[in-house]
Amino acid sequence: MQDEFPKCPICGSTGGYESSGILGKYAKCNVCNAKWQLFIKNKQLLELKLHEFPKDRSGVYTIVSTGEPLFAIFGTRFSTDFWRDIELDTNINWEFMSENVSPDTLKAVIIQKGEKILHQWEGTRTTIEKTVVQGNIMETTKSDFGVLLLSTQRLRWLIRRERGFWKKTVSFLIAYEIPLEEIRGITGNTGDSNDWESSHYQISVVDSKGENTFNLQYAVLELFKPLIENAINIRRKEIEAEKKKERLHVTLDFSFLKTYMEKGGLVMKILKCPECGGTIEFPETGTQTKCTHCGKSVYAQDVFEKVKSLLE
Numbered sequence: 001m002q003d004e005f006p007k008c009p010i011c012g013s014t015g016g017y018e019s020s021g022i023l024g025k026y027a028k029c030n031v032c033n034a035k036w037q038l039f040i041k042n043k044q045l046l047e048l049k050l051h052e053f054p055k056d057r058s059g060v061y062t063i064v065s066t067g068e069p070l071f072a073i074f075g076t077r078f079s080t081d082f083w084r085d086i087e088l089d090t091n092i093n094w095e096f097m098s099e100n101v102s103p104d105t106l107k108a109v110i111i112q113k114g115e116k117i118l119h120q121w122e123g124t125r126t127t128i129e130k131t132v133v134q135g136n137i138m139e140t141t142k143s144d145f146g147v148l149l150l151s152t153q154r155l156r157w158l159i160r161r162e163r164g165f166w167k168k169t170v171s172f173l174i175a176y177e178i179p180l181e182e183i184r185g186i187t188g189n190t191g192d193s194n195d196w197e198s199s200h201y202q203i204s205v206v207d208s209k210g211e212n213t214f215n216l217q218y219a220v221l222e223l224f225k226p227l228i229e230n231a232i233n234i235r236r237k238e239i240e241a242e243k244k245k246e247r248l249h250v251t252l253d254f255s256f257l258k259t260y261m262e263k264g265g266l267v268m269k270i271l272k273c274p275e276c277g278g279t280i281e282f283p284e285t286g287t288q289t290k291c292t293h294c295g296k297s298v299y300a301q302d303v304f305e306k307v308k309s310l311l312e
Helices: 080-085 094-100 103-107 221-251 254-263 300-311
Strands: 017-020 026-029 035-041 044-052 077-079 117-133 136-151 154-163 169-179 185-188 200-207 210-217 270-272 279-281 288-290 297-299
Touching (some): 044 080, 094 117, 136 210, 185 221, 200 221
Antiparallel strands (some): 026 035, 185 200
8 A cells, every 4th residue: 555655545644554454455544544445466456445434524525526525435446546646625515415405305494594405314313301200200212213404504303204004205394403503512423334335323413402312324423523514614604794794784874875975976865765665865874774664774784785886
């Protein structure tokens, strides 16, 4: 492995490899911990199969030549030429990730303004129900089969329901939601290519209300955690943009707007209400005004954005 790949095909390090297995059938990068199964014939390395995910988040990175994430080729044999030429983009291809979201899942969800659905995992959610029996607290473990749905705003757990005997119909019901900004921690299990297709991996998501335990297919920690963290970063940027817009609503007033328009050669004496189309007298001061016809609030910042596009 060292002779064929002086640099790790994934992280590019020169830290070398650790061999394991009978006759060195496996090689693990000493830096990113990616592990390959080696296929050798006549002492020549012909193919490699990614057997364990790297620990540096790159399992979710995009293969430039295919547009697919690295985990899409997990457990598949490829030639040494493929691994020698592989190039990874550190951005996550969310368009590819969202392709696995089923229409049945989407039917159960009301998508909020600006929200995008990113990915889903199938599996079970484990909950503990407490009941009092003759003065004693009894705990019962319950598992519901369903889907964990990730969006740019939240994680939703949807319980799967089947109805009908001869002709079964499938539907989903939202049972729990976790706003991304309330996620405090994620722990879980790792796995290798031997159980990748068949196993469900235990994942725990801690939010402001406590721990949520799931057993999900394809949700090894090396993939699940970076996907959630990336979605959290997207959400944080959205929240910051919303706060920035709110601050602009407060600081930008109609007196500034009037001066700005006059410098651009534009004089405006009335506004048109965006709700009912009624006319509003242009205010001299203040950050907002109200339509006398329908009561809709009109902000100086919103008018500024429209005027800015006209003057540019």
